[in-house]
Amino acid sequence: LFDRRHEGLALTETGQALLPMAEMIESTVAVVSEELANRDVAIGGEVRLGTPEGLAVIFLTPRIKPLLDEHPRLTVELLALPRLANLASREADLAITLEPPRRGPYVVARWSDFTYFLYGARDYLAAHPPIRTRADLAGHPFIAYIDDYLLSQELRFLEKLCDKPNLRFCSTSMLAHKEAALIGIGLAVLAPYIGASDPRLIKVLPDEACFQHTFWLAAHADRLRLKRVRVVWDYLRSLADAHRRLFLHGEE
Numbered sequence: 631l632f633d634r635r636h637e638g639l640a641l642t643e644t645g646q647a648l649l650p651m652a653e654m655i656e657s658t659v660a661v662v663s664e665e666l667a668n669r670d671v672a673i674g675g676e677v678r679l680g681t682p683e684g685l686a687v688i689f690l691t692p693r694i695k696p697l698l699d700e701h702p703r704l705t706v707e708l709l710a711l712p713r714l715a716n717l718a719s720r721e722a723d724l725a726i727t728l729e730p731p732r733r734g735p736y737v738v739a740r741w742s743d744f745t746y747f748l749y750g751a752r753d754y755l756a757a758h759p760p761i762r763t764r765a766d767l768a769g770h771p772f773i774a775y776i777d778d779y780l781l782s783q784e785l786r787f788l789e790k791l792c793d794k795p796n797l798r799f800c801s802t803s804m805l806a807h808k809e810a811a812l813i814g815i816g817l818a819v820l821a822p823y824i825g826a827s828d829p830r831l832i833k834v835l836p837d838e839a840c841f842q843h844t845f846w847l848a849a850h851a852d853r854l855r856l857k858r859v860r861v862v863w864d865y866l867r868s869l870a871d872a873h874r875r876l877f878l879h880g881e882e
Contacts, residue, residue, distance in 0.1 A: 674703025677862045680715020680722035681708070682781065684804040685845075689823040690869075697865045704858060712802040714781055723853045724863060728782045730846035737854050741847040742870040744877035746787060746819050748839035749831045754814040761834050767791055771798040771816030773807045787819040787841055822880030823873075833880065845870075845877075 631645035681690060686708050694706060709715055715725040717736060730738045750770075755761070759769060772795045774788055775781075779802045788795040799810045804824055811818040812830055819841070825831050847866055853859050876882050 673701050673858050673861055674705075675856075675858045676705045676707055677724065677858050678707040678709060678722045679724045679726070679862065679866075680711055680717075681726040682714075682728070682804070683710040683712055684808075684821055684824050685726060686710035687805060688827050689873075693869055697862070701858075701861060704861070706862065712779065712781075717848060717850050720850070720853075723856075723859050724847065724849045724866070726866070727846050727848060728784065728843065730848050735851045736848050737851050738846055738848045739867070741845040741866065742874065742877045743842065743844050745822055745879065746841040746843065747822060747825055747836055747880055748787075748791070748817055748834040749808075749811055749820050749825045750817045750834050751812050751814055752830055752832055754811070754816075755832060755834070757814075764791060764835065764838060767795075767817070767835075767839075768793075771796045773797075773799045773801075773810045773816050773818035775807075776800045776802055784843060790841070791839055822878070823876055826876060826880040826882075 631642055631648065632639040633642055679690075687710055690708065694708075698704060698706065709722055714727050714729065715722040717725055717731060718734065726741055730736075750761075759766065761767060761770065772788055772792075774795070774797055775785055777786075780786070788797075796816075799815045801807060801810070804820060807818040808820055808824050808828070808831070810816070811820070812828065817834060819839070820831070825833070847863065847870075849859060849863060854863060870877070873882070
């Protein structure tokens with residue numbers, strides 16, 4: 631079933647053929663075990679959730695306690711990733727992603743539409759020429775993602791704002807973008823829950839420098855059969871519904 635290689639074990643062709651059946655057996659055993667264990671007790675166990683780093687740190691972590699208070703035996707493992715979680719490899723039970731799985735045994739739901747805005751620090755904007763039109767952006771430096779590590783090609787925001795943006799700082803982390811903007815390196819396109827989290831940041835050209843996107847909630851169909859996974863799925867859906875204005879307008 632396996633070949634031993636320098637970097638570890640790899641499935642043989644036979645192992646690859648058996649993998650779907652093994653995963654089906656694993657999921658069925660997990661559902662049966664959960665049903666037997668939880669017949670008369672509260673929902674418990676581990677649920678692993680993969681999300682973009684900024685969403686995990688700024689939005690989800692401060693709002694996860696009510697779920698844990700309601701289910702004291704539940705453990706949430708939050709993967710704060712600079713990339714998309716891999717559901718196919720069972721890296722996570724659930725994922726919030728910019729690009730939903732197109733094929734495979736997945737359950738996918740629209741989690742929330744949201745708007746990226748261009749932000750600058752108050753001190754930076756006060757010390758530099760005013761920005762009244764897109765043409766004024768040519769005189770300002772920018773903060774952006776590293777092209778080779780983009781989560782999605784849709785994140786090429788600056789190409790939609792300027793012909794030749796003056797890039798001064800790039801990072802795989804939107805949290806790094808925020809910090810770079812705060813110390814005055816330049817302007818940054820940020821998710822609304824990140825930009826709105828610090829009053830030192832101000833939207834720049836909010837009616838023009840804005841970009842609509844969608845977060846998707848996805849799970850392997852077998853994992854969603856587990857009660858503990860469904861509980862977290864439902865809680866995430868309720869969070870998105872309760873904070874719709876934050877995601878769309880960058881304000882509660």
